[in-house]
Amino acid sequence: MSRQGPGTDARLSGRVTAVHGRHFRVESGTGIHDCVTRGKKGGIACGDHVEFTATGQETGVIERTLPRRNLLYRSDAFKSKLLAANVDRVFVVLAATPSPDFNLLNRCLIACEMAGIPATLLVNKSDLPQTEALLARLSAYARLGYPLISLAARVDISPLKARLAGDTAIFIGASGVGKSTLINGLVPEAEIATQEISQALDSGRHTTTHTRLYHLPGGGALIDSPGMQEFGLMHVDPARLTAAFPEFKPLIGQCRFYNCKHLQEPGCAILDAVANGSILKERWQNYRTLLEELARKPYPA
Ligand SMILES: Nc1nc2c(ncn2[C@@H]2O[C@H](COP(=O)(O)OP(=O)(O)OP(=O)(O)O)[C@@H](O)[C@H]2O)c(=O)[nH]1
Ligand SMILES: [Mg+2]
Ligand SMILES: [Zn+2]
Numbered sequence: 001m002s003r004q005g006p007g008t009d010a011r012l013s014g015r016v017t018a019v020h021g022r023h024f025r026v027e028s029g030t031g032i033h034d035c036v037t038r039g040k041k042g043g044i045a046c047g048d049h050v051e052f053t054a055t056g057q058e059t060g061v062i063e064r065t066l067p068r069r070n071l072l073y074r075s076d077a078f079k080s081k082l083l084a085a086n087v088d089r090v091f092v093v094l095a096a097t098p099s100p101d102f103n104l105l106n107r108c109l110i111a112c113e114m115a116g117i118p119a120t121l122l123v124n125k126s127d128l129p130q131t132e133a134l135l136a137r138l139s140a141y142a143r144l145g146y147p148l149i150s151l152a153a154r155v156d157i158s159p160l161k162a163r164l165a166g167d168t169a170i171f172i173g174a175s176g177v178g179k180s181t182l183i184n185g186l187v188p189e190a191e192i193a194t195q196e197i198s199q200a201l202d203s204g205r206h207t208t209t210h211t212r213l214y215h216l217p218g219g220g221a222l223i224d225s226p227g228m229q230e231f232g233l234m235h236v237d238p239a240r241l242t243a244a245f246p247e248f249k250p251l252i253g254q255c256r257f258y259n260c261k262h263l264q265e266p267g268c269a270i271l272d273a274v275a276n277g278s279i280l281k282e283r284w285q286n287y288r289t290l291l292e293e294l295a296r297k298p299y300p301a
Contacts, residue, residue, distance in 0.1 A: 011063060016048040017213040019082075024062060025212075026052055033060035045071060045082035046211040046223055047168060072115045072170065076232040077297060084170045084211060084223050091122040093173035093182065094138070096130035098203045101174055102137075106286040107231035108172055109146065113244035114236060120163070122171075123150040124178040140280050144246050153178050157185035166220040168213070175227025176204020183224050187214045192224060238294045242270075245287060247279050263288060 014028030024035045024044055035052050037044065038061055044050065049066040072083040072090065092108045094100045105121075112119040121138055123131060135150055142148040151159040160182065171179040176197035183190050195207040204227050211225045242248045242262070248270055256267025262284075265271070273279040 010053050011051055012054060012060070013049065013051050013066070015213070016044055016046055016050055016085075018210055019044065019046050020210055024050075026050060026060060026062070028052075030054075031058070033058055035060040035062045037062045043082065045073070045085040046213055047085040047087055047170075049086065070115045070117050072111060072117060072172075073235070074111065074228070074230075074232045075235040077234050080235060081232075083172065083225055084213075086168060087117055087170050087223065088165070088167035089169040090117050090119045091169055091171045092119055093122045093124055093171050093177045093179050094134065095123065095125040095177040096128040096134050097125065098174060098176045098197055100134055102282060103286060103289075104174060104228070104231055105141075106283060107233055107290075109141075110233060110236070110241075110244040110286075110290070111231060113246070114233075114240070120147045120149060122160070122182075123148070124153050124182060126150045127152040127155055153181040153185050157182065161186065164216065164220055164222075166216075166218070168221045168223065170223035170225060172225050173227065174204060174229065175206045177227070179227070180208050180224050183214055183222050186222060187216060190214045190224075233290060234294070234297060236290070236294060238291055241287065241291060241294075245283065247273075247283065248287075261291065263291070 012028045012030060014026040016024050017027050018025035022036060026033045026035045033052060033054060044062065044065055050062045051064045052060040052062045054060045068085045071085045072087060074081045090112045092105060094105065109119055121141060123134060125131065131150065138148055149159055149163060171182060173179060180192040180194045184192055193207055195205045197204045206227055208224055208226045211223060213221050213223045215221050242252060251269040251273060254269035255265065257265055260268050262268050262270040270279060274281055274284045
């Protein structure tokens, strides 16, 4: 049964492939429409499936967002920043330069776990000599179950090609790690601007400013996202945080106290595992820092 009212027969469905402030690029079977929303409605992400009304050959108004399979987002105490919706895999991109930020990496992984999206660690710039040390450090993360790929986008993209399953994947990570270069290697007509990183600041230059979905020639899609310095996780429910750490899961329920927060309690199975080295100390430290941050949250976001 159709619930559409009169005058809605021009309603089309499509996928949001870019977000520019309050303008949304929507691709449908009939073409590309630059859409706005009715009123101040926001909360639409790249990758969302939407229904829209065409107001011209290349313009439209989004009427409704269809239910999402998942949503990847960041948040500070005041607002959420949507990264992408309906994605099948997140590639967390790292490189030897700019210097890898393991705090950022852990936050990306927590966000993926919370959103229920599988994450893969993608080390780019394997032509750089310091890559070996980075891979050695990341091997502990691979043991947690996160697949680890290493390649040089500027040299040979094929190891990544083999991992793309024809579905939708997003690249996230710090500025300058080579997210756009990777996509250019896979989608030659994308021609995304890339830029040398600043040696002096050991950081990227925030070349990509918008999240954008590109179609792969062989099927599937890749989403490029702007480099991030921080990954706010203020939306995380502290009670669910342990579930975002795969290495904590088998130990849940084994602490002496049923309400153990795994911070300093005696008889804590997780602290014991940190002490004997079976849980990586830096991961537990990230857990502790995040719990402290969430406890300082001024009011529910
Ligand atoms: N040595 C080396 N440099 C690379 C490789 N891939 C990318 N780069 C360089 O890294 C720099 C940053 O690349 P971008 O693709 O702009 O990085 P990005 O992650 O998209 O950065 P933002 O858009 O700012 O988030 C550029 O100078 C690239 O040429 C690689 O495989 N090896
Ligand atoms: Mg970029
Ligand atoms: Zn405990």
